[in-house]
Amino acid sequence: MFIDFLVIGFIISTVTITIILFTRKLFYRQMSSKWRYNIWFLLLVALAIPFLPSQLLHTIQLSIPFENNLPSSWSRANLDHNETTSAMNSNWMQDFSVSVNQSSPDFVNISLMLIWICGTFIFTIFAIQAWLKLRKIKISIDKIKNKDVTATFESCKKQLHISKDITLGTSSSVQSPVTFGFTHTYVVLPSHIDNQMSKEDLQHIFLHELHHVKYKDIHTNYLMMFYQIIYWFNPLVWIALKKMRLDREIACDTSVLNMLDDYEQNIKYGRAMINFIDFTAKKRYNHLTNEFNGSKKQVKQRLEEIMAFQKESKLLKLKSMIIFIVVGLLITSLIPFVSVLAHDSNQYENFTAKKVMYEDLSSYFNESDGSFVLYDLREDEFLIYNKEKSTMRVSPASTYKIYSALIALEEGIITSEDNTIEWNGVEQNYEQWNQDQTLTSALTYSVNWYFQTLDKASGLNTIKDYLTYMNYGNEDISGGIDDHWLVSSLKISPVEQVELLQSFYNNAFDFQEEHIQSVKDALKVEETEAVTLYGKTGTGNINGKDINGWFIGFVETHNKTYFFATNVQDIANATGSRATEITLSILRDKQIYY
Numbered sequence: 001m002f003i004d005f006l007v008i009g010f011i012i013s014t015v016t017i018t019i020i021l022f023t024r025k026l027f028y029r030q031m032s033s034k035w036r037y038n039i040w041f042l043l044l045v046a047l048a049i050p051f052l053p054s055q056l057l058h059t060i061q062l063s064i065p066f067e068n069n070l071p072s073s074w075s076r077a078n079l080d081h082n083e084t085t086s087a088m089n090s091n092w093m094q095d096f097s098v099s100v101n102q103s104s105p106d107f108v109n110i111s112l113m114l115i116w117i118c119g120t121f122i123f124t125i126f127a128i129q130a131w132l133k134l135r136k137i138k139i140s141i142d143k144i145k146n147k148d149v150t151a152t153f154e155s156c157k158k159q160l161h162i163s164k165d166i167t168l169g170t171s172s173s174v175q176s177p178v179t180f181g182f183t184h185t186y187v188v189l190p191s192h193i194d195n196q197m198s199k200e201d202l203q204h205i206f207l208h209e210l211h212h213v214k215y216k217d218i219h220t221n222y223l224m225m226f227y228q229i230i231y232w233f234n235p236l237v238w239i240a241l242k243k244m245r246l247d248r249e250i251a252c253d254t255s256v257l258n259m260l261d262d263y264e265q266n267i268k269y270g271r272a273m274i275n276f277i278d279f280t281a282k283k284r285y286n287h288l289t290n291e292f293n294g295s296k297k298q299v300k301q302r303l304e305e306i307m308a309f310q311k312e313s314k315l316l317k318l319k320s321m322i323i324f325i326v327v328g329l330l331i332t333s334l335i336p337f338v339s340v341l342a343h344d345s346n347q348y349e350n351f352t353a354k355k356v357m358y359e360d361l362s363s364y365f366n367e368s369d370g371s372f373v374l375y376d377l378r379e380d381e382f383l384i385y386n387k388e389k390s391t392m393r394v395s396p397a398s399t400y401k402i403y404s405a406l407i408a409l410e411e412g413i414i415t416s417e418d419n420t421i422e423w424n425g426v427e428q429n430y431e432q433w434n435q436d437q438t439l440t441s442a443l444t445y446s447v448n449w450y451f452q453t454l455d456k457a458s459g460l461n462t463i464k465d466y467l468t469y470m471n472y473g474n475e476d477i478s479g480g481i482d483d484h485w486l487v488s489s490l491k492i493s494p495v496e497q498v499e500l501l502q503s504f505y506n507n508a509f510d511f512q513e514e515h516i517q518s519v520k521d522a523l524k525v526e527e528t529e530a531v532t533l534y535g536k537t538g539t540g541n542i543n544g545k546d547i548n549g550w551f552i553g554f555v556e557t558h559n560k561t562y563f564f565a566t567n568v569q570d571i572a573n574a575t576g577s578r579a580t581e582i583t584l585s586i587l588r589d590k591q592i593y594y
Helices: 002-026 033-038 040-051 054-060 107-140 147-159 199-214 217-230 235-260 263-277 296-307 314-332 335-342 397-410 439-444 448-458 460-470 494-505 513-523 576-589
Strands: 166-171 178-180 185-190 356-358 369-376 381-385 524-527 532-542 545-556 561-569
Touching (some): 002 235, 033 235, 178 199, 199 217, 217 235, 235 296, 439 513, 494 561, 513 524, 513 532
Antiparallel strands (some): 178 185, 545 561
């Protein structure tokens, strides 16, 4: 869900910025200017975290708060509602669906995504405008012919051990010395300023700009611009990046002062800045350039730092590094939290079977989306169509009723012998529902009220405990006692359906065998001399449209048992009966069911 990205991005950026700002305020004088600037790179790293694949986040997180209580290696496993049923009668493929009214399940998500896209589009235009201004500057550059100035520039390059080719020039399009250029670097002075300022002032300016080159601040500008576009919705990011730019200028000032190594020179460096302000008109800052000056407030703060400049002691450097490392570890400790947030509950990520074959079975699905999963118990081998959809969680619809029945049996709400519930007389959608029901008839006709009655008797907490114990999909029953399995919160993937059926079949849950057998018997839909077919259908219906069809179950042959789960998704024609037809066609063609 796109909203997840926004939430994760907002939280990680806000928390990280808060930590950095608090650290700067608390330890400002315990950190050198260089490390006060470097600490902002932790923010740039943190801003990338929401873009990391969730699997990578899970790998690097310090702990994983998920547990598995099953004795086997099975792991855990979403959509809407509808249903079909099974039984040994001629109508077992009939769909019994109940429509769920929803305005639009993704309306908020889509709306937020569109707003975010509009924001990124607008700020991308601003970035393009900044880039076009750089092109304008490049076109207007006049190379400096004053040999004294070029000699001073080359001397400064040599002092900083910079050997790369850098274009030095003047332009009427700039009002402050600027450094820019992603592939080729330009240092550009305002027109005629090379003749108006002293050699000493120019040396100070060149040293400052060349430090930007040395520390690759130009490329950092592009990264900062990218994050400003992506995180335009968080004003704290804008504030943080503004402070980062100021800290960068102060760090460059300090680097120059360290080179000058003379208090009088430091004074002159500050005066050069003041003198330069006299040449500067108020204008907008180009975020793709490094400019010698800034706003009056920023220049004032830089001058204060210059006046307070002292050589960095080893102790100050050590304290700076310790603070940087501590803050880095503190921000890294957020990763498990982010990992949990980034965990895509709609995706089953723990499928680790060793023997898996993937086969294109799209012809069986016609033009619908979906997945087919088959597990050969004896060979311990999976056959999967549509790898992505096979682990995508959707609503279980009526397939959930298998486990609703099992929980009720375990809780003693019904027994294998006494499982009849009287109809309360309230007219239902299907004639088959308007009568007293047994477990078998309720599964056969997929009677909603029967299983809702069982669930209410079990209670949400008990159901939650069982689903957690069985690792049932996302285990989310927040949709409520009646509706969590109806196009609501509970979701499960085809792979998980198969894994769960296998655990159910082999009673890996250590439930009473009598209860397992009772549910198995109720799931039996067809039996021949060669095979016995067990299954349960489900259909998810929103606003009268069947959008999600299930058929899950298992086939017993003379010497093998196969578990299967078919899920079909369409805009209006995805039913349990259609999923059943697809399943039976595949099983027949593979000579498993005949």
